[in-house]
Amino acid sequence: MKALILHGKEDLRVEEVEEPVPPGGWVKLKVEEVGICGTDKAFYKGTYRPLKLPIIPGHEIGGVVVDVGKGVDKDLIGRRVTTEINISCGKCWFCKHGMPTQCPYRKTIGISIDGGMAEYMITSADVLHFIDDLTPAKGAMVEPLAAVLEGIQQAPPPPGANIAVLGIGTIGLLSIQVLRLLGPNILVGVSRPGSPKAKIAEKLGVDEVLTYDEALHLVKRKTPEGQGFDYVVEATGSPEGVGMALNMVRPRGVIIAKSTHGKMVSLDYTSLIVKEVQLVGSRCGPFPPAIRLIREGLVKVDELITDKYPLTDGVNAFKKAFSRESVKVHLLPS
Template sequence: MKALLLEEPKHIRLTEVEQPSPGPGWLLIRVERAGICGTDKAMYTGTYRLLKKPLIPGHEVSGIVVDVGAGVSRDLVGRRVTTEINVYCGKCWYCRNGMHTHCPYRETIGITRDGGMAEYMVTRADLIHVVDDLSPLQAAFVEPLAAVVEMVEMEPVRPLSRVAVIGVGAIGLLAVQVLRLFNPELIVAVSRPGSPKARLAGELGADLVVDYPELTEILRRETPEGQGFDYVVEATGSSKGLEIAVDIARPRGVVALKSTHGSPVSFDQTKAVIKELRLTTSRCGPFDKAISLLRKRLVNVDKLVTSEYGLEKGAEAFEKSLERDQVKVHIVI
C-alpha cells in the first residue's frame, strides 16, 4: 500500500509499504481522511522528537472498516469509523482507574505506532467509534474536538465568564465554539497582527477578535478593574503563548494550556503565584461527547479545512500546513 513515511524532521516521502493485517481483536480501516495537527507539525519541523523512525503519522482520521481480526464482529465491515489514539493495556493501575490515556504501557497511533496517513491502517476494535452519520471530514475532527472537550472537563468554565482564546488555529477555533456553549459574558479571540484566520473566529462565535497590540486596551476596558480574564485558553502552538496567557488572566483565574509544540517554555512564575492562577493542561478527551456535538451541529468543523491534498502530495501538504493562513490541512485518500 502507499503511505507517507516521516523519516527525519522535514523529510517525509510517499512510499510503498506492506499493508497491515488485523490480528485478533483488531480491524483494518481504509482511510478516507487524515488531518495534520500541531503535534504532526512539531514532529515534522523537529521541535517534537520522533519517537518512532520511520513513522506513518496521522491520528485525526476517518475511514471505512474493510476487514476484521478474530473475535471482532463482521457487522463492522463497511461502517465509517474514527479511532481513539491511545492503545492502552487495560490492566495497569491507570487503566483500572479510568485513566487509559495515561497508561504507561500504551502505544499512541500516529506517534509511537503507525497512523493514518496511508491507504490502510489498523486499530484495536474497542477503540473505534461508528460515525456513519458524519461526513469523512467531520469524522476526522472527532479527535481534536474531544481534546477541547477534555479541557472543559478538567477545568469547567463558569457561565457569564469573560474568556480569552489565544490562537486562532484549529484548536483555538474549536475552543471558541465549545466555550460559547457555556454562555460566557464575553469571548475574545486573540491572533497575531494581520492573521488571515482571525475572521473565522468571529464567524464561529467570538464576540471580539483582536491582535496582540490591541489586547492591553481590551483587557483594561472589558474585564473587571482591568485585571484580566476569568478563563484563558492558550492555543498558540508557540512557546511564547504561556507567558501571554499568564499576563492576561485575572487573579485566581484559569489558564488552560492546549499547545503541544514540543519546545521548552519560560514564564513569570512569580506573577502566576501572586495571582494564584490555576494552570490546567489536557490532551485526549471523550470521543462520545465530541461526536454528539458534531451530530447536533453545535460545532462547525467544515469551515476549518483550508487545504486538501492527495496522499501523493503529502510533503507539499506538510509544508502548506506551516503557512500562517492555514487552519487545518487534510490528506484525502
C-alpha cells in the same frame, strides 16, 4: 499500499509499503481522510519526537472498516468509523483509576505505532466510534474536538465568564465554538485581526479578534478591577503563548494549555504563584460528546478545513499546514 513516512526532521517521503494485517481484536481501516495536527507539525520540524521513527503519522482519522482480526465481529466491515488515538492496556493502575489516556503501556496511533497517513491502517476494535452518518472529513475532526473538550472538562469556566482564546488555528476555533455554548460574558480571540482566520473566528462565535496589545487594553477597561480574564485558552502553538496567557489572566483564573510545540518556554513563574493561577495541561479527550456536537451542528468543522491534498502530495500538504492562511489541512489517502 502508499504511505507517508516520516524518517526524521523534515524528512517525509511517500513510499510503497506492505498493507498492515489486523491482529486479534484489531481491525483494518481504509483511510478516507486524515488531518495534519500541530503535533504532526512538531514531529516534522523535529521539535517534538514521535516514540518511533520512521513512522507513518496521522491520528485524526475518518475511514471505513475493511477487515477484522480474530475475535472481532465481521459485521463491522463496511462501517464508517473514527478511532481514538490511545489504545490502553485496561489493566494498570491508571486504566483502573479512570485515566486510560495516561496508561504507561498504551499504544498511541501515529506517535508510537503507525497511523493514518496511508491507504490502510490498523487499530483496536475497542477504540472505534461509529460515524456512518458523518462525512470522513467530519470524522477526522472528532479527535481534535475531543482534545478541546478534555481541557474544558478538567477546568470548566464559570457561567458568564470573561474568556480569551489565544491563537485561532484548529484548536482555537474549536474552543471558541464550545465556549460560546457555555454563555460567556466576553469571548475574544487573540491573533491578527482582519486575517482570513479572524473572519472565521468571528463567524464561529468570538465577539472580536484583537491583537495581544488590544486584548491587554480590553483587560484594563472591561474586566473586574482591570485584573484580567477569568479563563484563557492558550492555543498559539508557540512558546510565547503561555507567557502572554499569564499576563492576561486574572488572579485565581485558569489557563488551559494546548500547545504541543515541543519547545522549552520561559515563564514568569513567580507571577503564576502570586496570582494563584491554575495552569491546566490536557491532551486527548472524550469522543462521544465530540461526535454529538459535530452531528448536531453545534460545533462546525467543515469551515476549518481550508485545504485537501491527495496523500501522494503529502509533503506539500505539510508545507501548506505551516502557512498562515491555512487552518486545517487534510490528506485524502484513497
